[in-house]
Amino acid sequence: GAVVSQHPSWVICKSGTSVKIECRSLDFQATTMFWYRQFPKQSLMLMATSNEGSKATYEQGVEKDKFLINHASLTLSTLTVTSAHPEDSSFYICSASWRSSYNEQFFGPGTRLTVL
Amino acid sequence: EDQVTQSPEALRLQEGESSSLNCSYTVSGLRGLFWYRQDPGKGPEFLFTLYSAGEEKEKERLKATLTKKESFLHITAPKPEDSATYLCAAQTGANNLFFGTGTRLTVIP
Numbered sequence: 001g002a003v004v005s006q007h008p009s010w011v012i013c014k015s016g017t018s019v020k021i022e023c024r025s026l027d028f029q030a031t032t033m034f035w036y037r038q039f040p041k042q043s044l045m046l047m048a049t050s051n052e053g054s055k056a057t058y059e060q061g062v063e064k065d066k067f068l069i070n071h072a073s074l075t076l077s078t079l080t081v082t083s084a085h086p087e088d089s090s091f092y093i094c095s096a097s098w099r100s101s102y103n104e105q106f107f108g109p110g111t112r113l114t115v116l
Numbered sequence: 117e118d119q120v121t122q123s124p125e126a127l128r129l130q131e132g133e134s135s136s137l138n139c140s141y142t143v144s145g146l147r148g149l150f151w152y153r154q155d156p157g158k159g160p161e162f163l164f165t166l167y168s169a170g171e172e173k174e175k176e177r178l179k180a181t182l183t184k185k186e187s188f189l190h191i192t193a194p195k196p197e198d199s200a201t202y203l204c205a206a207q208t209g210a211n212n213l214f215f216g217t218g219t220r221l222t223v224i225p
Contacts, residue, residue, distance in 0.1 A: 004159070007158075041217065043120070043218070046213050084214050092158075093159045095159070102148065102149075102207050103165050104162065104165075106162065107159030107160045107161070107162075108159050109159050110158060110159050111159070
């Protein structure tokens with residue numbers, strides 16, 4: 001149980017385009033979903049927390065107009081990277097929790113974004 | 117400043133050679149200390165949560181312990197399939213979550 005999927009697993013796009021990443025909880029209802037970014041050899045950085053039906057809460061330094069998060073249902077959250085630039089190239093990972101807490105959050109497999 | 121530091125950065129062990137990974141933390145009001153395993157190109161897999169100093173948790177060959185300043189992940193008689201990056205993360209009193217950069221473990225048959 002507690003499976004979280006992400007789509008796509010990898011994406012390459014041109015600078016200036018927008019990219020949408022989906023995060024789905026397959027076998028449970030996720031009250032809360034978290035979005036992380038991981039640069040090579042760096043720690044996982046929390047970008048934002050989203051609760052179903054409400055606006056996402058962004059961590060300090062994360063541009064909410066650039067990283068649009070929608071949590072439209074208890075099983076789906078999307079992250080849209082708008083006007084992507086090469087510095088946005090990273091590994092984006094989502095996680096889902098049914099308890100609105102970091103405890104027992106289940107991670108997706110991640111999405112590798114490369115912006116040319 | 118809230119911070120989580122893991123050491124060593126990389127560790128190579130012979131199969132069966134026990135060792136410990138360290139996670140030092142400096143956070144305001146620790147609410148939880150988490151350990152995860154991450155395989156290359158994948159998301160982290162939850163291992164343990166520790167809440168208070170003195171607490172210990174075990175799972176197969178892994179045992180996590182917590183003090184007021186650090187946590188250890190002890191690996192007893194590791195096998196090649198234990199090779200992965202092990203991450204720790206600390207949840208602060210303000211409900212922020214800080215990850216360390218991980219320890220990349222390689223177990224050689």
